[in-house]
Amino acid sequence: MTMQLGAGRPNGLHGTIRVPGDKSISHRGLMLGAISTGTTVLHHFLTAADCLSTLNALKQLGVDIARDADTVTVRGNGRHGLHAADQPLDMGNAGTATRLLAGLLAGQPFNSTLIGDASLSQRPMTRVERPLAQLGAQLELTDGHLPMQITGQPLHAATVQLAVASAQVKSAVLLAGLFADQPTTVIEKLPTRDHTERLINAFGGRVTTARDRRTITLDPNNQLSGQTLTVPGDVSSAAFFLTAASIVPNSHVRLEKVGLNPTRTGILTVLQRMGGHVTVTPRENPGEPLGDLDVRFAKLRPIQLGAADIPAVIDELPLVALLAATADGISEVSGAQELRVKETDRINTIVTELKKLGVAITEKTDGFIIDGRQTWQPTGQPFASHGDHRIGMMMAIATQRLDQPTTLTGEKAIGISYPTFWQDLDRLRNGAGVLA
Numbered sequence: 001m002t003m004q005l006g007a008g009r010p011n012g013l014h015g016t017i018r019v020p021g022d023k024s025i026s027h028r029g030l031m032l033g034a035i036s037t038g039t040t041v042l043h044h045f046l047t048a049a050d051c052l053s054t055l056n057a058l059k060q061l062g063v064d065i066a067r068d069a070d071t072v073t074v075r076g077n078g079r080h081g082l083h084a085a086d087q088p089l090d091m092g093n094a095g096t097a098t099r100l101l102a103g104l105l106a107g108q109p110f111n112s113t114l115i116g117d118a119s120l121s122q123r124p125m126t127r128v129e130r131p132l133a134q135l136g137a138q139l140e141l142t143d144g145h146l147p148m149q150i151t152g153q154p155l156h157a158a159t160v161q162l163a164v165a166s167a168q169v170k171s172a173v174l175l176a177g178l179f180a181d182q183p184t185t186v187i188e189k190l191p192t193r194d195h196t197e198r199l200i201n202a203f204g205g206r207v208t209t210a211r212d213r214r215t216i217t218l219d220p221n222n223q224l225s226g227q228t229l230t231v232p233g234d235v236s237s238a239a240f241f242l243t244a245a246s247i248v249p250n251s252h253v254r255l256e257k258v259g260l261n262p263t264r265t266g267i268l269t270v271l272q273r274m275g276g277h278v279t280v281t282p283r284e285n286p287g288e289p290l291g292d293l294d295v296r297f298a299k300l301r302p303i304q305l306g307a308a309d310i311p312a313v314i315d316e317l318p319l320v321a322l323l324a325a326t327a328d329g330i331s332e333v334s335g336a337q338e339l340r341v342k343e344t345d346r347i348n349t350i351v352t353e354l355k356k357l358g359v360a361i362t363e364k365t366d367g368f369i370i371d372g373r374q375t376w377q378p379t380g381q382p383f384a385s386h387g388d389h390r391i392g393m394m395m396a397i398a399t400q401r402l403d404q405p406t407t408l409t410g411e412k413a414i415g416i417s418y419p420t421f422w423q424d425l426d427r428l429r430n431g432a433g434v435l436a
């Protein structure tokens with residue numbers, strides 16, 4: 001499918017939006033609700049394809065879940081209440097859902113099979129199989145990938161040192177650890193998003209993080225109980241409009257009620273370091289930090305990012321590339337080899353798409369180098385998502401700087417994480433609720 005995109009607006013993008021709920025928190029809220037006693041209500045749940053894969057898988061496991069617009073009600077089955085599914089669980093495109101569920105299902109008294117779409121079936125699963133095996137889990141992969149057969153086992157305590165900086169792997173071990181006989185400790189390579197830790201505690205569990213921010217211990221001895229919470233806006237979705245307003249002249253955009261968990265806000269640090277004009281107004285919120293972001297067009301400086309910077313900005317690196325493509329100098333991103341195993345090889349798809357804009361970008365094994373001083377000279381080739389939601393949205397944002405219409409193929413992928421992306425973009429193009 002090909003979509004026509006209008007030329008950028010000379011007056012830029014204007015207005016206020018509230019982006020949909022956080023994808024990471026929506027997945028986790030469902031899973032923890034499912035094994036809690038009592039009812040969990042998630043307001044501002046992300047009703048995108050990835051989170052619906054989690055919702056449907058949990059229904060297949062015997063959980064009663066009702067959805068009314070973006071409010072989801074989960075009637076928890078308690079710690080020992082999940083049932084075997086009679087069909088394989090189809091995780092669609094969702095890496096997070098697959099890895100977290102692998103952890104949750106490893107310690108159940110029944111077997112499960114996980115499958116996924118073509119992209120997910122190429123993503124590495126040994127990264128969860130190995131650490132979970134240390135707790136006694138039995139996962140059988142297909143040449144390191146999906147389909148995954150899980151033979152439910154009683155799990156035991158372990159201290160697990162992770163080989164990759166991945167919140168998905170950490171969370172898989174913690175969710176499995178909820179079903180182990182003794183406390184589980186996970187030692188991360190670098191601190192990664194801590195939504196699982198915060199949410200387990202919010203549901204009445206007990207997770208502690210040492211001062212090094214990398215050593216996390218879970219005590220499995222508490223029954224979780226259902227909660228009512230409002231999912232913060234997804235900072236990874238807000239990042240598209242933070243970028244748009246920063247690179248399209250004359251823009252001024254406000255993003256309300258965005259999650260500002262410091263393990264996720266690398267894009268704000270990047271924008272500040274590049275000389276972007278962003279103001280953060282925090283709001284009171286239990287559990288997860290929240291706030292409003294006000295952003296205006298700015299002339300940007302180049303930036304250098306290394307391995308330690310990557311986890312807090314991992315999903316926003318396509319946008320870092322786009323920001324760098326407008327900056328007054330040479331930017332470099334290193335230590336980002338994890339991008340090669342996302343929905344696409346994102347290093348390759350970023351480079352391929354930005355080259356179509358005439359951007360001076362060089363591919364490295366673990367990142368890219370971009371000279372933003374060169375004027376963009378679009379080649380006229382249609383832009384492509386490559387089936388990757390974040391690549392499709394990055395290019396839709398890039399075209400807001402162009403003064404001619406363009407086309408995008410594979411736009412359907414955007415529904416994986418941001419089904420209302422085009423409405424929000426149109427709203428800002430039309431200057432809805434214009435700001436001074």
Ligand SMILES: O=C(O)C1=C[C@@H](OP(=O)(O)O)[C@@H](O)[C@H](O)C1
Nearest residue numbers: 024096165166167168169314315
């Ligand atoms: O835990 C999560 O919710 C996620 C963690 C990240 O993956 P890794 O932890 O594997 O890097 C991120 O890319 C993904 O979009 C969501």
Ligand SMILES: C=C(OP(=O)(O)O)C(=O)O
Nearest residue numbers: 093094095096097315342
């Ligand atoms: C990498 C992503 O998601 P997942 O790993 O859950 O497919 C993403 O949303 O950018």
